[in-house]
C-alpha cells in the first residue's frame with residue numbers, strides 16, 4: 236500500500252475583535268488586526284494528525300492567502316504536518332466561496348495523489364462553512380461534514396467517520412473524500428518542540444500562483460466571484476429601555492421577578 | 503475536476519422563487535416555513551411565483567403544508583433511497599429540478615444539511631451563494647435579490663447581490679423570519695418530478711445513528727443565555743431554566759470551549775431567537791451575539807462590569823457577579839413558589 240496523502244485546508248483569520256473595514260473599497264482591512272490560525276482549523280489539523288498516527292500518512296497543509304500567513308501556518312508543521320503550500324497571488328484576493336474553492340481544488344488536483352481533504356467547520360471571519368461542500372463539488376468527491384473522529388480502513392479505500400449533527404452517526408465514505416471537522420471536536424495538540432526548529436527554519440514554504448495551478452484568470456479572486464458587495468451600512472439596533480436595577484442582590488432579584496411575573500407560568 | 507458549465511444566465515430565468523423544503527421531525531422544519539413566508543412577501547411585491555422543492559420519501563402531507571404556508575406549487579421528488587439526507591444524491595436531484603425549472607432565486611435554510619446542499623449546489627451551478635442572510639429584498643425592476651448579511655467585525659451590514667449567474671442563492675438561519683400564518687384554504691399544485699438518480703450518486707452511507715433530542719431555541723418564550731462570564735457553569739443555568747420553563751443558550755466562546763452544545767449558540771452564526779424574555783448572563787454584548795436576541799420583547803442583562811456594552815442593548819441591566827446572581831434568583835423563585843402555595 237502506498238502512503239496515504241492527507242491535505243488540511245487552513246487559513247489565517249484576524250482576531251474578531253480587531254477587524255476594520257475600509258469604507259471606500261468595502262474590504263476587510265486585515266492588516267489592522269492581529270491574526271491567528273482560524274480556530275476551527277486547529278481541530279481540522281488535529282483530526283488529520285490522528286489519521287496520520289494511525290496510518291503513517293503524509294500530511295500537507297494548503298492555504299489560499301497572502302504571504303503574511305506563513306509564520307502562522309508553520310505552527311501546523313511544528314504540530315506534525317510534512318509540507319506547506321501557500322496559494323498566493325494578487326489576483327486571488329477578494330475571492331468569494333466559488334473563487335476560493337476553485338483555487339483550493341486546483342491545488343488538490345495538482346498534488347494529484349490526495350486521499351482525504353480535511354477542512355475546519357467554518358472560518359471565523361465571516362464565511363460560513365460553505366468552502367468544504369464547494370471544494371468537494373469542484374473535486375467531484377463525497378463530503379462528510381461535522382466529523383469528530385475518523386479512521387481509514389485497512390486497505391485505505393474507505394474512511395469511517397463519526398459525525399455529530401443533532402446526534403452521533405457513523406458514516407462510511409469512499410475515498411477520495413472531503414471532510415469538515417466540527418469545531419471543538421478535539422483538543423488540538425501542542426507544537427512538538429523537537430519539530431519546531433525544523434518547522435520554522437528548514438521545511439520550505441511552497442508558493443503556488445496562477446501558473447503553477449493553471450487557473451483561469453477570470454475564475455479567481457474578485458473577478459471569479461459571482462457575488463458583489465453593493466452596499467455597506469451601520470447596523471441599526473433596536474432601542475431598549477436601558478434601565479438599571481440597583482441595590483443589594485436580593486432586592487434586585489425581587490425587582491426582577493416583578494418585571495418577569497406577567498411572563499412566567501404560574502408555578 | 504468539474505467542468506463549470508451547469509448554471510444559467512439571468513435572461514434564461516423564470517420569475518420564480520424556489521424554497522428548498524427540509525423535512526423536520528414530523529413536519530416541515532420551521533426554517534423552511536419561515537422562508538416560505540418571506541418568499542411569499544417578496545413574490546407578491548414583484549409578481550413572482552413561489553415554489554417549494556421537497557425531496558425525500560413519503561412526504562405528500564408536508565407538501566400540502568407548504569401550500570398552506572404560502573407556496574403556489576410544490577415539486578415533490580420521492581424515492582425510498584432519499585429517506586435519509588445524503589448530500590451527493592440530494593444535490594443531484596436538486597440540480598436536475600433547478601435546471602428544468604430555472605428559478606430566478608433559490609433559498610435554503612442554513613441548517614447542517616442545508617449548508618452542505620447549498621454549498622455543493624452553488625458550485626455545480628457556478629453561481630454565487632450568500633450565506634446566513636439576516637434579511638432579503640427583491641428589487642422588482644432589476645429582478646435582483648438583495649441579501650443582507652451582518653459581519654466584518656460586527657455592527658456593519660453588507661448588501662450582497664449576484665448580478666449575472668442564476669439561480670441567485672441565499673441561505674438563512676432558523677428564526678430570522680417569523681413563521682407564516684397557516685392557511686389551509688390556500689390552493690396550489692403538487693407535482694411529482696421524475697428524476698434520474700443512479701446508485702453511484704450514493705458515495706457515503708450511514709452505518710449507525712443515534713439522535714439527540716432536538717434543541718429548538720427559536721421557539722422558546724424565555725431564553726437564558728450564558729457567556730464567557732458564566733465560566734462554564736452551565737449546570738446552574740439549566741437548573742434556573744427549569745424553574746422558569748426556559749431554554750438555555752450561549753455565546754460563541756463557551757461553545758468553542760466545549761461547555762455547551764453548538765446547537766445552543768445564539769447569534770449570527772448560531773440561532774436567532776424571538777423569545778418574550780432573554781436573560782443575558784456574563785455576556786459582553788458583541789454585535790454578533792446581539793442579532794440573536796434583537797427580536798426579544800424584553801432583554802435583561804447581568805454583568806459584573808458596569809461599562810459592559812450589553813447594558814446598551816438591554817431593557818433592564820443588573821451589575822452583579824453571575825455566580826451570586828443565579829443562586830439569588832433561584833432562592834427568590836423558590837420563595838415565590840412556596841408563597842403561591844399558601
Ligand SMILES: Cc1cc2nc3c(=O)[nH]c(=O)nc-3n(C[C@H](O)[C@H](O)[C@H](O)COP(=O)(O)OP(=O)(O)OC[C@H]3O[C@@H](n4cnc5c(N)ncnc54)[C@H](O)[C@@H]3O)c2cc1C
Nearest residue numbers: 251361729730731753754769770771772784785786806824
Ligand atoms: C463571523 C463571526 C461570527 C460570530 N458569531 C457569533 C455568534 O453567533 N454568537 C456569539 O455569541 N458570538 C459570535 N461571535 C463572537 C463575538 O464576536 C464575541 O466574541 C462573543 O459574542 C463574545 O462572547 P461573550 O460575551 O460570552 O464573551 P466576552 O466578550 O469575553 O464577555 C464576557 C463578559 O462577561 C463578563 N463577566 C466576566 N465574569 C463575570 C462574572 N463573574 N459575572 C458577571 N459577568 C462576568 C465580562 O465583564 C464580559 O463583559 C462571532 C464572531 C465572528 C467574527
Ligand SMILES: Nc1ncnc2c1ncn2[C@@H]1O[C@H](COP(=O)(O)O)[C@@H](O)[C@H]1O
Nearest residue numbers: 244299354355357358362363364365366
Ligand atoms: N482561503 C482558504 N485557504 C484554505 N482553507 C480555507 C480557506 N477558506 C476556507 N478554508 C477552509 O474551509 C473551512 C470553512 O471555511 P468557510 O467556508 O470559509 O467558513 C475553513 O475552516 C478552512 O478549513
